[in-house]
Amino acid sequence: MRPRTLRGRLVAGVLVLLALGCVVVGVATSLALRGFLLQRVDQQLSMTVGRFAASLEHHNENGEGGDSRGQSRGTLGVRLVGGHVTDAAVVASGTVRITLSGADASVLAGVPLDGKAHSVDLSVLDDYRVMAVAGADGDVLINGLPTEGANATLRRLQLVEAVVFAAVMAGTGVAGTIWVRLSLRPLQRVAATARQVTELPLASGEVQLPERVPYDDDRTEVGQVGGAFNRMLFHVGDALARRHASEQRMRTFAADAGHELRTPLATVRAHVELARRDAAQVPPAVRHALERIDAESARMGSLVDDLLLLARLDEGRPLARDEVDLSRLVIDATGDVRVYGPGHRWRLELPEEPLTVTGDADRLHQVVANLLGNARLHTPEGTTVTVKLRVLGTGEAGRIELTVADDGPGIPEEPQKEIFERFVRVDKARSRASGGSGLGLAIVRAVVTAHGGTVDLESRPGRTVFRVFLPAG
Numbered sequence: 001m002r003p004r005t006l007r008g009r010l011v012a013g014v015l016v017l018l019a020l021g022c023v024v025v026g027v028a029t030s031l032a033l034r035g036f037l038l039q040r041v042d043q044q045l046s047m048t049v050g051r052f053a054a055s056l057e058h059h060n061e062n063g064e065g066g067d068s069r070g071q072s073r074g075t076l077g078v079r080l081v082g083g084h085v086t087d088a089a090v091v092a093s094g095t096v097r098i099t100l101s102g103a104d105a106s107v108l109a110g111v112p113l114d115g116k117a118h119s120v121d122l123s124v125l126d127d128y129r130v131m132a133v134a135g136a137d138g139d140v141l142i143n144g145l146p147t148e149g150a151n152a153t154l155r156r157l158q159l160v161e162a163v164v165f166a167a168v169m170a171g172t173g174v175a176g177t178i179w180v181r182l183s184l185r186p187l188q189r190v191a192a193t194a195r196q197v198t199e200l201p202l203a204s205g206e207v208q209l210p211e212r213v214p215y216d217d218d219r220t221e222v223g224q225v226g227g228a229f230n231r232m233l234f235h236v237g238d239a240l241a242r243r244h245a246s247e248q249r250m251r252t253f254a255a256d257a258g259h260e261l262r263t264p265l266a267t268v269r270a271h272v273e274l275a276r277r278d279a280a281q282v283p284p285a286v287r288h289a290l291e292r293i294d295a296e297s298a299r300m301g302s303l304v305d306d307l308l309l310l311a312r313l314d315e316g317r318p319l320a321r322d323e324v325d326l327s328r329l330v331i332d333a334t335g336d337v338r339v340y341g342p343g344h345r346w347r348l349e350l351p352e353e354p355l356t357v358t359g360d361a362d363r364l365h366q367v368v369a370n371l372l373g374n375a376r377l378h379t380p381e382g383t384t385v386t387v388k389l390r391v392l393g394t395g396e397a398g399r400i401e402l403t404v405a406d407d408g409p410g411i412p413e414e415p416q417k418e419i420f421e422r423f424v425r426v427d428k429a430r431s432r433a434s435g436g437s438g439l440g441l442a443i444v445r446a447v448v449t450a451h452g453g454t455v456d457l458e459s460r461p462g463r464t465v466f467r468v469f470l471p472a473g
Contacts, residue, residue, distance in 0.1 A: 007184055011176045018172055022165040026158065033157055037150035041129050042117040044072070045145050049115075050133040052077035053141035056087035076128055076144035079135070083109050086139075090125065098124060108142055119147070127151065186222045189213055190229055197233070207240045209233055247314075261304050269297045306439040309363075310422070313446040319360035326400060326470075327354040327389060329361065333368040334387055340373075343381030349388040355400055357470050363447045370440040371404040371466050379408030391472060398472035399453075403465055411459040419457055420445040444468075 003009050052071050056079050071091045078100070079087040085105045089095050100108070104122045111118055111132040120128050130144035196210045212230045272294045275282065282290070327350050338346050357364070368387075375385045385406045392399045411419065418424050423438040444466075448455045453470040 006187075007177070007180050010180045011173065014176045015169060015173055018169060019165075022161075022168070026161045026165065029161065030154060030158060034150065034154050037153060038117075038119075038129065038147065041145050041147060041150060042131075045117050045129055045131050045143060046115075048075070049131045049143050050135070050141040051143070052089075052091070053079050053087075053143050054135060056089055072145065074146040074148070076125065076130065076142070076146075078108050078130075078142040078144075080109060080140040080142065081138075085109075100124060111142060113140065120144070184222075186213075187225065190222070190226055193233075194229065197236075202240065206244045207237075209237045209240075261300070265297055265301050265304065269294060269301070272297065303439070306443060309443060310439070310446055313450050319363055319447075319450055321358055322361060324357050324359050324361045324364055325354050326357050326364070326402070327351070329365050330368055330387055330389060330402070333365060333372055336369070337372040337376055341376040341381075344376060344379070345382070345384040347384060347386040349386060351389060351391070355389055355391065355472075357400060357451070357472065359451045359470070360447075364451070367444050367447050367468065368402070368404075370444050371468075374440055374466075375404060375406045375408070375464075379406050383408045392469075393472075400470045400472050402468040402470070405463065405465040407462055408464060410461040410464050411457070416457055416459060420455070 003012050048071065052075055056077055073091055075091040077087075077089050077091075078085060085100055085108065087097075088100050089097050101123055104124060107120050107122065108130065111120065111130055113132050113134055115131065115133060117129045117131045120130055122128060125146070127147045128144040129147055130142050132140055132142045135141045190213050193210050193213050200207055200209070210233075212233060213226045218224055218227060272290050276287070276290050276294075330350065331348065334346055334348055372385065372387070375383070379385070383406050385404065388401075388403045388405070390401050392401050415424070420441050422442040424441070425438045445455050448468055448470065451470055453468060455466065455468045458465045458467070
């Protein structure tokens, strides 16, 4: 399993490289020591070559042959005549005759007469370095020395190297982890600053970006990352400041325009009302024009009121904080919409006990009225609209859920992403007799947000549900 973090990968990479270095060092030292030890054995063997093997053919008064004087323990002597072993002995406490197997005899018979040492593996005596020379009687004399001492020394070296390398690997792992952790601490601070930026509400309002990271030395990789990150924060902060200034100008313009339009609209409606008082003196065409002027003036007045409300909510002006009977408010709003939409089926699902929230009764009534009016305008007659209230959770974490669901044709998936934005109208999404200004759902979200709640939408053909969550209490 590969480590996921950069710190883990760096430490693992260092340990892998160190392990490869240890393996190379271990193999090199083992080969060098083995060659040196075998060279020593070969030198000792060349000094006594043929002497012990030649003495095997001479027997003393006891019938024993082989002079072991001056020979080291384990020295092997073999005499071959015509390719067959005639005598074989090993130096122990004295000269010990041995019987070689056919395989061992074949191995020894194959040793070349070149005066050089060769390694053989004898089933009776293990590993030996042997040297073959021609005897005076046409025979072949082979002397050998065991390599067990050299092999034991080599095994001890390998054991020591394994222990030392393991200790070095463990120490390097601990020290490398600490060192890499310290070296990457600046990068961790850059990541922490980036996390702070991701947690900021960048969608709207004034945004205070965190302090810049203090690493901007282009000579280091971390400094290059820190410098690039600081430059990115500068551009992001500048863009957010420009966006906030533009939003403020738009809000100021909307509020000022609303205030300025209220007076001329009131004047227009007053003059229209004055002209309509003497209906007998007004021709039918003029009377119809006055009715249209009055209707459009009323519609424009409603639009101006909505814009002013959104402007006040954007400025963060506090709403009323009264105890509101949400159950009674839903009943009243549903009763009102039944008058305008008699062709729809309106259903209420309310708990037996009244549900109350703390907030602005007029604004909450507007939320419910906008949702119900939206369902009435954008669904055909015969559609069933269900309004439901229920409590979710208990205590301070408790919430009240208000849902307005209908079984109409639904809203296409693409417009759902911006349905709560201002002046958004999905004209082709539903059949309707008339359209609104595109501010109804924007007001719903703004009012619900001002009360500390949330609103969302779920829609598919045959079912559309608006859910409003408000803090209980």
